[in-house]
Amino acid sequence: MNIDGLRELGANVDEGLERCMGMEDFYMEMIELGLSDERFETLGQTLEAGDLDNSFEHVHALKGVIGNLALTPLYETICEITEHLRAREQMDYKPLYEKLISQRNAFRS
Template sequence: MDSKTFDKLISLGFDEKDTMPRFVDDKEFYLSCLSSFIEETDLSFLKQAFEHSDTENAFQHLHALKGVVGNLGLGRMYEDVCVSLEKLRKGNVAGWKKDFAKIEADFQKIKALS
């Protein structure tokens, strides 16, 4: 990843102004953290929890994902994760496939940057 990655990230909802202070305004450090996120994130556990109506595990996976994407400033993905998380908080699992598809699409767009 290079500095052009930041231009692409902005098109995916990245807020550089609010996010970069968390990374001491060090773009290399940020890109290293983003690369780790891309390499280590496996959404299959979230999908499996939804498929088995395991709302507790789905909630835990979503909550952890929310924290990471929030800290990385990945705005669009963060918003989609929050929508799904709020539905689960209310016990609503209807439409999980659509919600998961959005989250997965967000992740694939971010992953394509690497």
């Protein structure tokens, strides 16, 4: 992935770069680390187990990481999951989680 690819996927690259002091290499390294965060997988496990409290903790942490990287489409899905979990909604989270992972994979390619 490169800067142009990030833009094509809807990332707010200018905002992300600003947070990384304009250092493109550092920004790209932070994106790689953020997208590799083990909380993506742990979130899937806790959602599948119906553990809304731990799911909220994981998704809320991801919200901060992905928000700071300005990966807008991914961030919006994370926000949607976060709000459902904040309200402790008993629902099928699988479609939202699958969307999240699909978006993450798009940013990783």
